[in-house]
Amino acid sequence: MNKETQLSDVFSALADPTRRAILARLAEGQATVSELAEPFGFAQPTISKHLRVLEQAGLIQQGRDAQRRPRRLVLGGPLKEVDVWLGPFREQWERRFDALESLLEQKKNKRRSKGEPR
Amino acid sequence: MNKETQLSDVFSALADPTRRAILARLAEGQATVSELAEPFGFAQPTISKHLRVLEQAGLIQQGRDAQRRPRRLVLGGPLKEVDVWLGPFREQWERRFDALESLLEQKKNKRRSKGEPR
Numbered sequence: 001m002n003k004e005t006q007l008s009d010v011f012s013a014l015a016d017p018t019r020r021a022i023l024a025r026l027a028e029g030q031a032t033v034s035e036l037a038e039p040f041g042f043a044q045p046t047i048s049k050h051l052r053v054l055e056q057a058g059l060i061q062q063g064r065d066a067q068r069r070p071r072r073l074v075l076g077g078p079l080k081e082v083d084v085w086l087g088p089f090r091e092q093w094e095r096r097f098d099a100l101e102s103l104l105e106q107k108k109n110k111r112r113s114k115g116e117p118r
Numbered sequence: 119m120n121k122e123t124q125l126s127d128v129f130s131a132l133a134d135p136t137r138r139a140i141l142a143r144l145a146e147g148q149a150t151v152s153e154l155a156e157p158f159g160f161a162q163p164t165i166s167k168h169l170r171v172l173e174q175a176g177l178i179q180q181g182r183d184a185q186r187r188p189r190r191l192v193l194g195g196p197l198k199e200v201d202v203w204l205g206p207f208r209e210q211w212e213r214r215f216d217a218l219e220s221l222l223e224q225k226k227n228k229r230r231s232k233g234e235p236r
Contacts, residue, residue: 004135011133017122020203027206076211083208085138086201092145093194 006058007085010078013057019050023059023073030063030072125203128196131175137168141177141191148181148190
């Protein structure tokens with residue numbers, strides 16, 4: 001699977017609020033299917049389906065405990081790729097914010113030098 | 119539209135390599151439909167369809183030039199929401215990385231104090 005396809009799979013997996021909530025839960029520690037199903041009020045097969053999508057996207061994996069088969073978050077895996085993808089866009093809005101900030105600073109200084117109220 | 123639904127729409131819009139490439143192109147500056155269609159070798163209706171998805175997700179908007187109707191990136195809009203959503207996960211993998219780094223540092227120092235080669 002090439003990188004672009006993997007990134008598409010990751011974004012696709014993240015395009016569901018339940019799957020995002022599962023990831024947020026797993027960020028706090030591993031959990032079994034029944035532990036995950038309970039707070040959402042979903043049947044286990046529904047949760048299992050979501051878990052499969054998350055697993056195929058490489059976002060989660062099964063823990064070592066063979067009996068309980070807990071799921072855990074893959075730290076710094078595909079989510080890091082999303083972060084890397086966001087990089088150039090983040091730079092742009094930060095640059096824009098910096099430019100806005102220095103513009104406001106200039107205006108403030110101008111008003112001050114004219115003796116106007118701030 | 120609530121925030122979760124909007125975030126789902128954004129992730130869904132990003133789950134396509136052509137749409138991601140369009141965003142990357144628009145990050146360099148605004149472009150018309152024909153300017154966007156050319157490098158991808160797609161027909162204009164195909165590009166227009168992708169642009170509609172991106173526009174509905176709030177990722178791009180139409181510029182002010184009514185005749186050319188260039189599209190431009192919405193800076194710090196929904197992509198910033200994606201960045202905010204990533205925050206807690208980023209913290210986790212950075213913490214993990216820091217822990218790993220300090221472990222390696224400890225091992226190095228131990229070897230040094232024993233007079234072993236680095």
